[in-house]
Amino acid sequence: MDNGMVFHTQIASIMEVLANAAVAEICKLVDDDYAVFRLEISQSQKENRGLRRKLQQLELKVARERVLASRPSSVKILDRYRGMARGEGHLTGGHRSFVKPAGHNTWRDDQPITVDEGSGTSTQNIIMIEPADAEAADPGVKQERSEGEEDPRHSRDNPTRAAGDPPVATEDTAPAPLRSQRSITEVSGMPNTALKSETDTETLTVTHRLLHTESDHRSDPERQGLGRLGCPPAPGSEYLPVFHQSHRMVHTRGDGYGDELNIGGDDPSCSYATEMDPGNMPLGLEIQTDLSRGDWNRYSSSVHSEGCLDKKGEVIVVDEVTVKVEGDVPPTWNAESPLVEGHSQGRDFLDYRGSLETNLNIATPSSLHAFRDLDPVSASMGPSDSHGSVRFDQVFNSNDRAKALAPGGGATSGNVKEKRFLCMFCNKGFSCPQKVEIHQRVHTGVKCFSCTQCQMRFVQAGDLKRHQRVHTGEKPYSCPQCEKRFSRQDHLKMHMKVHTGERPFACTHCGKRFSERRCLRIHQQKNHSTL
């Protein structure tokens, strides 16, 4: 028992020693970490003080600039931009350039503001704000460093500066223009900025807070993501300005000019993201791409000359695209070309038509897709993949049929003097260009007239009007024999054969007569194995 007691006592003492040692180790670690935290806190506080001083200097500088910029010309420019933002002004290059900077690499590329405004002195008043900011921002950092407050966190957050790049060089890189553009946008986009008194430091504070947050968060992955989104197309690209034009108009028209700051708030990335909405950019690019790739449409007829009754916005858009592309075709080529004499151009079109059939996958997809988009009914009639080819087969089959049934039979025969305007697909002649355009829709599949009751679309307005009787139930044509009513006169005429017993279609084999041609054809197919 005594030995056991001694053993337990020794174990207890050993455990106590170990516990004490562990506690001491923990305390030591806590003390070390606490010291590190204190050091970092103190460094952060120092950094904050430096930044505050930097802010004060910026405010002073900007206040001085505002004094210089408070001349009426400056107010005029800013107010003019306000008016344009409200939609009062037309979309000029000035507006576009003023908005466009969001997606440009360098602010210097966006400085055409001065050129657009056309008034060097007044616009300088705007632009001078930015150099003042830029100069004030960098010296602020320099001054901060010169104070000997080496900030490891700052170096960690800003690797570009830590790498030893001069601040000026950093300003020339991609992030700089974003900040510059944003600051300009905030100042100019805010209506009260120019109208408020010069002592209104709140606006300045907002602006500088934006600048401050932007520079502090330069390494933020989200900001970098914005930089990626804001990565503009190559200089000279025509897409982005177009996109910004329309988008800017929508934005300002709906919300008002103070919304940029409201949207941006403390997070300038929001304001930036609003202007550089990536979701909208592909739209503009897509439209442009469609325009550029619709080569095949250049050979189809123009749609816009007759106008479309389509009330659906998306269809109208598609039509506009088609119209623009097709506008490349000289509308008077039939009249100008010596088709009647030599058929040289007609042969070219025929050759092209052949290329269409053989290279369908290359030449026609875009336009066919456009037609499919334009005509959901026809798109639903067959597999989407084969829709184009099916459609073209139908088109050219009907074309052959039409040519066979055409009195003139094309340009090579018939009334050449009356039908000088030829279809570029089937060479059929028409008396006027409008008729050619309408006819060529048979080949292109463009159906501009859509029913408001259903999804049916029609090539001709008369067809739509006739179709609408299906929905209205209107039957204006009544049979005088049986009082039966019909929606169409030709149907009434067909019905009258019931009463008259007229059977104009006789079988050449058995002499059986039929009231309809189709009945005769079916009869001959089944009974006489013809066709």
Next chain:
DNA sequence: CTGGGGACGGGGCCC
């Protein structure tokens, strides 16, 4: 039940 034919409604297209 099935096939032939009539009748009808609707779309395409041209004049």
Next chain:
DNA sequence: GGGGCCCCGTCCCCA
């Protein structure tokens, strides 16, 4: 824009 023709799909009747 309307008339007219063609074609097709569908329904119905009847042998």
